[in-house]
Amino acid sequence: HPLWQNSVYDPVLKPLKISYDPTTCLHIWNNGYSFLVEFDDSADRSIIVGGPLENQYRLKQFHFHWGAINEWGSEHTVDCKFYPAELHLVHWNAVAYPTFEEAVMEGDGLAVIGVFLKLGAHHEGLQTLVDALPAIKHKDTVIEFDVFDPSCLIPQCPDYWTYAGSLTTPPLTESVTWIIKKQPIEVDENQLEAFRMLLFTSDGEEEKRMVDNFRPLQPLMNRTVRSSFQ
Ligand SMILES: NS(=O)(=O)c1ccc(C(=O)NCC(F)(F)F)cc1
Numbered sequence: 573h574p575l576w577q578n579s580v581y582d583p584v585l586k587p588l589k590i591s592y593d594p595t596t597c598l599h600i601w602n603n604g605y606s607f608l609v610e611f612d613d614s615a616d617r618s619i620i621v622g623g624p625l626e627n628q629y630r631l632k633q634f635h636f637h638w639g640a641i642n643e644w645g646s647e648h649t650v651d652c653k654f655y656p657a658e659l660h661l662v663h664w665n666a667v668a669y670p671t672f673e674e675a676v677m678e679g680d681g682l683a684v685i686g687v688f689l690k691l692g693a694h695h696e697g698l699q700t701l702v703d704a705l706p707a708i709k710h711k712d713t714v715i716e717f718d719v720f721d722p723s724c725l726i727p728q729c730p731d732y733w734t735y736a737g738s739l740t741t742p743p744l745t746e747s748v749t750w751i752i753k754k755q756p757i758e759v760d761e762n763q764l765e766a767f768r769m770l771l772f773t774s775d776g777e778e779e780k781r782m783v784d785n786f787r788p789l790q791p792l793m794n795r796t797v798r799s800s801f802q
């Protein structure tokens with residue numbers, strides 16, 4: 573969604589508090605749309621609270637969206653500008669709902685932190701993920717991933733935009749409180765290229781490179797985007 577132009581500063585918005593336990597990391601896999609790092613969400617061990625949220629939310633997985641070239645790839649824009657990639661950290665409201673699947677259907681069910689990736693310096697923390705990608709080149713391949721702290725992918729700057737939105741892939745349910753960080757993280761060209769080496773296709777099928785796995789921009793309609801900063 574086009575951020576900034578239609579956003580209004582909300583002084584009531586609190587800082588977002590993020591506390592992840594790196595040992596809740598389970599595995600990294602290629603689901604045929606993106607690559608996901610999944611976490612053990614059977615207890616409140618990796619959670620976010622505060623910001624625009626009423627409850628605390630549990631981390632379930634994170635994944636990315638990216639383009640075939642650096643001119644586009646993100647699912648949100650700032651000043652009409654796309655970033656080459658966007659990270660989504662997906663959390664669910666385990667206080668209000670017994671399962672993730674149920675939370676997906678509720679207006680306050682999910683909270684997704686969006687982080688823009690921009691071309692720049694090498695990102696040490698991301699490299700750990702990049703090194704695992706060749707092992708999950710094909711759809712439905714998975715490798716164990718024991719310890720990873722996703723906080724290393726979230727910029728220090730506390731500023732964010734927030735709005736009530738939806739999943740960006742089917743079933744597109746309107747269950748997401750979006751929290752988009754203003755500051756991007758920097759990654760280098762080799763790291764972006766590593767994303768583009770993944771395949772949408774399974775082993776043995778005709779290879780289709782996993783690129784442009786983003787939803788096209790959607791109209792904001794009558795939604796208000798609030799900013800935590802002036
Ligand atoms: N790209 S996004 O909006 O962060 C996004 C986040 C999560 C899901 C997801 O879990 N879909 C599976 C479900 F829930 F069963 F439907 C889809 C999209």
Ligand SMILES: [Zn+2]
Pocket residue numbers: 635636637660740
């Ligand atoms: Zn996503």
